[in-house]
Amino acid sequence: MNKLGSQHVVIVGGGLIGLSATYALLREGHRVTIIERDKLGSGAATGNAGELTPQQVAPLASPHTARDVTVGVFTRSSYLSIAPLKLPQLAGFGLGFLRASSQKRSAHGAAALAQFAHGIFPALDRMTADGIDTSGGSEGYLMTCSDEGELLAAHEKYRRRARKGWGEEPEPILRGSALRAAEPTVAPGIRAGFMLPAERSLDPVTFVASLIRHVTAAGAEVHTGMTALRLGKGASIVCENASGAEVSVSGDRVIVAAGAWTTPILKRSGVRSTSIVSGKGYSYTVPVERMPQTLVHSIDRHCVVIPMHDRLRVVGMMEFDGRPDRFNADQIDVLTRAASGLITGADWQHRTDEWVGARPMTADGMPLLGAIPNRPEVLVAAGHNMHGLSLGPVTGEVLADLVAGREPAVDGKPLNLRPFVIKR
Numbered sequence: 469m470n471k472l473g474s475q476h477v478v479i480v481g482g483g484l485i486g487l488s489a490t491y492a493l494l495r496e497g498h499r500v501t502i503i504e505r506d507k508l509g510s511g512a513a514t515g516n517a518g519e520l521t522p523q524q525v526a527p528l529a530s531p532h533t534a535r536d537v538t539v540g541v542f543t544r545s546s547y548l549s550i551a552p553l554k555l556p557q558l559a560g561f562g563l564g565f566l567r568a569s570s571q572k573r574s575a576h577g578a579a580a581l582a583q584f585a586h587g588i589f590p591a592l593d594r595m596t597a598d599g600i601d602t603s604g605g606s607e608g609y610l611m612t613c614s615d616e617g618e619l620l621a622a623h624e625k626y627r628r629r630a631r632k633g634w635g636e637e638p639e640p641i642l643r644g645s646a647l648r649a650a651e652p653t654v655a656p657g658i659r660a661g662f663m664l665p666a667e668r669s670l671d672p673v674t675f676v677a678s679l680i681r682h683v684t685a686a687g688a689e690v691h692t693g694m695t696a697l698r699l700g701k702g703a704s705i706v707c708e709n710a711s712g713a714e715v716s717v718s719g720d721r722v723i724v725a726a727g728a729w730t731t732p733i734l735k736r737s738g739v740r741s742t743s744i745v746s747g748k749g750y751s752y753t754v755p756v757e758r759m760p761q762t763l764v765h766s767i768d769r770h771c772v773v774i775p776m777h778d779r780l781r782v783v784g785m786m787e788f789d790g791r792p793d794r795f796n797a798d799q800i801d802v803l804t805r806a807a808s809g810l811i812t813g814a815d816w817q818h819r820t821d822e823w824v825g826a827r828p829m830t831a832d833g834m835p836l837l838g839a840i841p842n843r844p845e846v847l848v849a850a851g852h853n854m855h856g857l858s859l860g861p862v863t864g865e866v867l868a869d870l871v872a873g874r875e876p877a878v879d880g881k882p883l884n885l886r887p888f889v890i891k892r
């Protein structure tokens with residue numbers, strides 16, 4: 469393996485992480501081959517909420533969300549939906565999630581992920597400076613919640629994070645006319661909220677398209693319609709091509725970045741790892757009389773409305789049914805019921821661009837990032853949960869450090885990779 473100088477890196481998966489890694493590696497003069505089963509920018513890459521959010525990069529598991537798990541199994545109307553028939557397959561993940569939900573473990577998880585907080589915007593800004601289109605969103609989120617206690621708790625949580633340097637201070641709580649002045653489209657039932665002023669958003673459709681153009685122009689070799697099956701010997705990956713034949717692609721390094729589809733590849737390769745399961749989310753575009761001024765994120769309704777260029781995207785749901793590619797129309801109805809109580813003036817009947825995407829979820833909320841034990845030539849970068857857009861550009865830079873044999877760093881500070889080991 470050529471440790472110094474230029475290397476040939478084979479990347480499995482051309483989604484947010486694979487494309488961001490390709491960008492960072494090409495920038496450093498490496499050669500990159502992408503293996504993608506569908507087309508570049510598939511999976512969860514483009515239909516997501518476009519949130520770039522140092523403040524919210526934390527594990528889903530917490531004492532609060534552990535309660536939602538029970539509701540998710542027994543009702544069909546919650547943002548969290550767990551298919552009862554899939555419970556045996558999800559048992560390991562569920563137990564891990566409940567374990568990670570304790571106060572102590574969720575605080576550890578938040579601290580581990582916060583190592584990336586300072587790197588999110590600088591890494592993205594380097595992409596912007598290189599001509600990648602990061603437009604279409606805005607700065608500042610309006611966070612709302614109907615439950616006063618929950619709203620105050622969220623406000624306090626973000627204040628504590630800001631004091632630790634993990635994001636900007638939230639603005640004071642807004643009520644009544646002050647809230648409506650900040651965002652005239654919020655529904656009458658929404659009585660209070662606060663701004664997270666420094667969080668950003670972008671339009672992932674134009675971002676991903678631009679990233680694809682950039683890496684293709686910079687010389688990435690792309691094999692679409694090629695499904696990675698398992699790791700081969702050394703730095704190689706055995707794939708099935710469009711005609712159903714098995715082919716092997718090799719380089720100096722392999723990076724497995726297949727999002728919610730990563731675990732089967734590792735299992736077939738005999739690699740024991742923390743499981744990544746799919747937590748599906750849904751989105752669509754809705755016509756509005758008046759575009760909200762800002763991204764509105766409802767803490768209790770578990771949905772977000774995001775102005776993206778000239779359209780409004782509605783995003784939410786977390787569905788565990790073991791079928792990452794399956795679209796369930798009833799989830800769109802549940803999402804619409806939640807979102808229709810959040811803003812006014814939307815024509816909910818005339819939705820377009822209905823979409824499902826699989827979030828690559830790990831029980832403890834940590835991505836798998838680093839080399840496979842005893843196989844330094846194979847890296848895994850998957851399991852970014854709800855944060856693969858926020859963390860994509862900075863993850864790409866960390867992977868470039870690892871490929872070059874440098875100590876991984878974020879914004880100049882050493883990154884402790886231990887929380888992200890492949891098997892934990």
Ligand SMILES: Cc1cc2nc3c(=O)[nH]c(=O)nc-3n(C[C@H](O)[C@H](O)[C@H](O)COP(=O)(O)OP(=O)(O)OC[C@H]3O[C@@H](n4cnc5c(N)ncnc54)[C@H](O)[C@@H]3O)c2cc1C
Nearest residue numbers: 481483485505511512516517519696727749855856857858
């Ligand atoms: C509704 C929703 C809203 C979200 N909102 C946000 C947000 O606002 N901010 C944020 O930071 N994150 C958000 N996310 C999460 C984010 O989209 C994911 O974390 C991110 O897409 C993960 O990137 P990835 O590259 O690991 O996976 P993906 O982007 O899903 O890409 C995986 C790629 O691998 C390919 N692939 C799969 N199997 C194989 C195989 N065997 N061989 C070859 N290729 C394969 C797939 O086709 C796909 O192109 C959201 C997700 C959803 C679903």
